[in-house]
Amino acid sequence: MDESRRIWRDRVARWHKSGHSARVFAEQEGVSAGTLYSWSRRLGMKRSEYRQRLDKATLPALLPVVVAPSGATAPSLGAALEIVLPDGAVVRVPPTFDEDMLSRVVRALGGSR
Template sequence: MDESTRIWRDRVARWHKSGHSARVFAEQEGVNAGTLYSWSRRLGMQRSEYRQRSEKATLPALLPVVVAPPAATTPSSSAALEIVFPDGAVVRVPPTFDEDTLARVVRALGGAR
């Protein structure tokens, strides 16, 4: 097996394990999503088969959600949504947020896949 094949086999395996779409994973890797699909087919690596083999422990844990009563709006509280994590980290989402950016932040924090 040549070096290029080894690199792509590893990359495709990481993509399948990541749970990300080809577009998102390819963007993170700096490669073309079509090329990622092509190598997956070429190597005979089926994503559905890989998911069946992956451990369920890799799924994100559910966290309790507490809905707080609305507070009075102050000039510094212009967020439409505020997410407070158990460790105290806070993500404030403005009323005019970009959904793709928020999704990347949630993934980076170990949330939805």
């Protein structure tokens, strides 16, 4: 396999793993989105097929959330709770929060309550 083919195979695989659109990924790589698509087709690497083959173990797992009953003492009653997700996203829960809203957010993120 020649060098440019190897480079593009690696680049296309990283694009498929990234979850980004071709435009966003190509911009980050300093290449055109059209060229990225072209190499993907040339190499026979269809994004939808690649995403289906990803091992579920690589996806972030959500941990169960237990909401303490109202009136329970917390280590710091004035501090907000921060939940940092593996992708770097942060969910901030203020000390006075709506339990139903938090439950809906947890369900939307793939957890259960």
